[in-house]
Amino acid sequence: MVRIALLGNPNTGKSTLFNCLTGLRQKVGNYPGVTVQRKVGRMIYGKNIAEIIDLPGTYSLAADSPDERVVVDALLGEMETVERPDLVLFIADATNLQRNLFLAYQTAQLGIPMVVAVNHWDSARKKNIRIDIAGLKQALGVPVVPISAARAEGITELKEVVAAALVSKPHLIEAKWPESVEKALDAARAALPESVRGLASRAVLHRSVFDEDRSFFVRHGVSPQQASAAIDAGRQMLFKGGLNPGNAETVLLYREIKERIAPCIEIDTTRSSSGSESIDSILTHKVWGLFAFLGLMYVVFQSVYSWAGPFMDLIDAGKGMIQDQVGSWLVQWPMLQSLATDGIVEGVGAVFIFLPQILILFFFITLLEDTGYMARAAFLMDKLFSWCGLSGKSFVPLLSSYACAIPGVMATRTIQDPKARIITILLAPFMSCSARLPVYVLMIGAFIEPSYGAAVAGATLFAMHFVGLLVAMPFVYVANKYILKIPPQTFVLEMPSYQVPKVRDVLLRMYNQGKEFVKNAGTVIFAITIVIWALLYFPRSEEVAESVTADFAAAQASELGVEQAEALALLESDEELADALDRRIASAYVEQSYLGRIGKTVQPVFAWAGFDWKITVGVIASFPAREVIISTLGIIYSLGGDVDEESGDLRDVMANQKWQEGEKAGQPIFTIPVVSAIMVFFALCQQCGATVAVISQETSWRYGLFSFVFMTTLAWIAAIVVYQVGSLL
Amino acid sequence: MKTLNDLTQGQSARIACYMPKFSAARRLMELGLMPGTTVRFVKAAPLGDPIALEVDGRHLSLRREDAAKITVQAL
Incomplete structure (x- = not known):
């Protein structure tokens, strides 16, 4: 099957386009070894099927975060189980074309055929931005299709163009680098051990020299010292050529892009104030902004808490009904009955009981993210978290952990910085959850x-x-200051224009998150429930029940002044007494169980x-x-x-x-x-x-x-x- | 020398250069904060930090300590 990688900056409508192209034919998981979400879907075009990989949104191929690492490795074909794509479908935002195409130019060096979709075509027109598509095609050297993913406009044409490009394999015209850059790449290559020289493509050398990225070399058996030596040789050469190695690529590429692309864009600057700014005059206002934020969070939190309630009760009631039903079928086999009702059904219930909260929280999170408000929330709250090394992005996950830490931990996926994310995840279960x-x-x-x-x-x-x-x-x-010693992270956040979210995007996200939870965490939760059931059930000797019954009957007999046999008969006939006896037996079984014994053994530890x-x-x-x-x-x-x-x-x-x-x-x-x-x-x-x-x-x-x-x-x-x-x- | 952090609400300025050894310089440039670009200080967050800037019609937010490492020429 042909493989198409969907690539673009964050906030360009990439997920919407992905959902548009694949519909329900998508699979969500993780990339091997990292916690970056991997979304793969199938696109049907004509009579063919292509696999579409939705790569994480990134501004650049300089890999600072795990997200960006995944993008680079996937495009280089350096990732286990992920093959190199046959085509890059690059999505660019029409309202910010030059900056978006920076990543496209970086990607061009990798030598993968490309098609460029220019999204938000309708908003660009509203903002009086005119883009000369024919000119852009000529400048880039690849097909360019204007689309509006949110309105599903231009999708048919895009599919046709992609289908044609899979055959014709058009390549984006690479930027022309000054001689000092070429010399730097040669110097880096020359400093590599001979065995690797042939493997290191220009693209790899670009990434290594510009980003000081050793990973490719190290993966191919170059020692860290040799890798550093090669990178230093390249950077030295850049420096000699009068370039600052730290930002040479950025400066040079931006200059090229400006030269080539700017003639294709015409912006009428007479209309300066955007709609987003007038909304922001309230939503990030000194006073109203905070009120609006607190109000919104209250609504989100209350809804997760109270809307989920009836559904959780329903799941609980359903669980009870199934337990009664299954219990009555298995009444002949007490052990099986207990395993089925207190173990299996209980375990399945323990997994599904979390679903309402997860779905409702992700309903709101998708809404907050897709409208563009999430970035504003982080902007408003950042100061509260910056003192301990976190950022405003931690607020929503931590707040939702007050309802339940499970959706809260899952909500940390909105935090890109891996260390900040882990700290937020570890902090989440400290929030006082509803349980x-x-x-x-x-x-x-x-x-x-x-x-x-x-x-x-x-x-x-x-x-x-x-x-x-x-x-x-x-x-x-x-932990931040003395143990992890996280260097102060630059917190930079794009505040995207406000958008109306798409119902399909919201529903698909809820569906995917719910499915993933049940599949991954669900199995573990289920297993733990079974283990605890077993520890509470075994060992179960009849003697315990017999001795409790005998003691109970003796107590009853002396209380009523009758013979023990008579008391035993009474226990059979009197329902209330029989219940009391059952409860005593259950209590005695718990005391006798492995868990009861463990409790008694560790009690001294808790005696303090x-x-x-x-x-x-x-x-x-x-x-x-x-x-x-x-x-x-x-x-x-x-x-x-x-x-x-x-x-x-x-x-x-x-x-x-x-x-x-x-x-x-x-x-x-x-x-x-x-x-x-x-x-x-x-x-x-x-x-x-x-x-x-x-x-x-x-x-x-x-x-x-x-x-x-x-x-x-x-x-x-x-x-x-x-x-x-x-x-x- | 004036920095991005010294701007007041609504003021525009042109980015001059980045302080040396500012590791995030490259990331910020990729987001459009290139030397020579005109930026407008939109507002500070209600708690004073971070700040919001407009670059090429986009709104970016960064913390004051980082903004103080980017020098500007007032317009």
Whole structure:
């Protein structure tokens, strides 16, 4: 199949054109080894099919970021599993043609046939920009097609031209370089070991000498010293020729472009003020801009939070129905029944429950990006983040993490700088997500409110939402300054003209993100759920149930003053008693399970935070998903798994829990210091298998592991500090 | 010497040169901030930093510390 690479600057409507050409025939994934999104689709033209690779938007082939690296490597054919394209379909913005064509001229050196699509043709006309297409064709030496991707205008013609170009293979006329550049390339080539000299094309030498890019040489077995020597030789020669090696390519190319292209463009400058600027007079205004921003974020955040609610309830209810149904089919085989309902269906539910939030958040993110507002949001918020090495682009991912860290982590894809992105990803799970809320509500409702009243309870709930942020920010600052030592990044951002987003682009993005989440993170989340199920289910010996039944019957017998056999018969007939017995058996099974045993074994570690073994089991069981603590505590306290955070029974039972042995025997377990320690632990701990899975998917498993270990250790230390200090007061 | 950072709202200027050893110079030039180009200071962000500039009808945003490394001639 022929392969066409779609290339262009950011904000040129590249995704819209890609969607236009491929429709639903697209596949989204990652490039091998990097976290750059790889979009490939199929275009049908005439009776043929071509594969279209949507390369990340870039301004230049000088690779500073992983995105740009991918572009260069893909075009050079230097990437595993990605073949060199047969044609570059270059998309340029008609309203900014000269700057856009800079990248086209750089690409021309790679020797791949090219077709240029000039997009935003309609906006250019509105802005009184006239482009002489015939002249441009002549100047560039390749076919030029004016299009308007957003209105699907010119697409048919573009396809025809592409089809013809696949046969005729037109090449963009390369820029003429001064002699000193040619000499520099020769000098660099001469300094290379003989074995590589033949491999290094002029394009490769260009990139190496201009960008100090060693990657090609190193990949072909040249030692870093030799690579540096070759690059230095080339740059020295540039310097001798009176050129500044740092910007020679930029200056020379821009000069050429101006000479060749400027005659084809006619701009009527009488109309200076653009529509975008008048919108910006409000949206980036000193006062109104901030209000508008806060208002918009409120709407986004509220919608993710509340629109997702009914869908999540629906998924939950559907899960419950399937569990009941499947459970009734398998009632004969208790182990299979439990595996199917508490393991498999629960695991699938645990994956799909995140979908509503992911889809709604990406609905808004695509809207914010495609309208051009996202760049303004970064502009407004940058100052708040620059002190700790981040930029305004971190704001939206972090805010959405307050609803749920999963879509938040996925939203960091809008951050280009890889280090800033990783820090934002690691920071995201510290934001107080909605799954922490039930824990806070339970603890505050059961212990803070009865002791201190509603006002303090409300204030505590509010404060708990900032614990994670306040604890994590100093770490970000220190990590930035002393560990990662990120050199201050230049933050430069193009604020594109405002556009009306395309419905199809929004829907396709939601669909692709959702699919990717279910496929990648979903499998891990599912696996974790099964593992925890197994740890809670096994070993399951009949003896446990028998001994609990015997004890229960004996207790009933002595209470009612009857024979034990009679009490046993009563247990069979009285539904209420039978339920109570079932709950006790379930509780005993949890205590006997591997997880229960682990809880008892590690309890001493948590004793410094004032946790007993039951809280410890609850904490460990909630590592796949923190909200599980409520139902686990329900089971452990023999109330069944159906309790929720508002449940009065659960609150009463917890309030009545007393230490059975040791120096604190007889004293209540849940004191204010213990309750505070539990809440702080949940605020800081990485108790979310899904987040770890998504972090690993978006970065590498190392960062997933780091996040888990770091947050859990931090939570443990903080819980101890809170308990110990609280106990002194 | 005046820099981009010294401009006031609405003021235009021509880019003169970049301070030596400013590693991002190339990236900024690629975005259109070439020496000799006319830029207009559109506005500063509500919190004072970064700033928005207009170059060739495009709006770019950069931080003040970077803007202070680009010298300009007032028009």
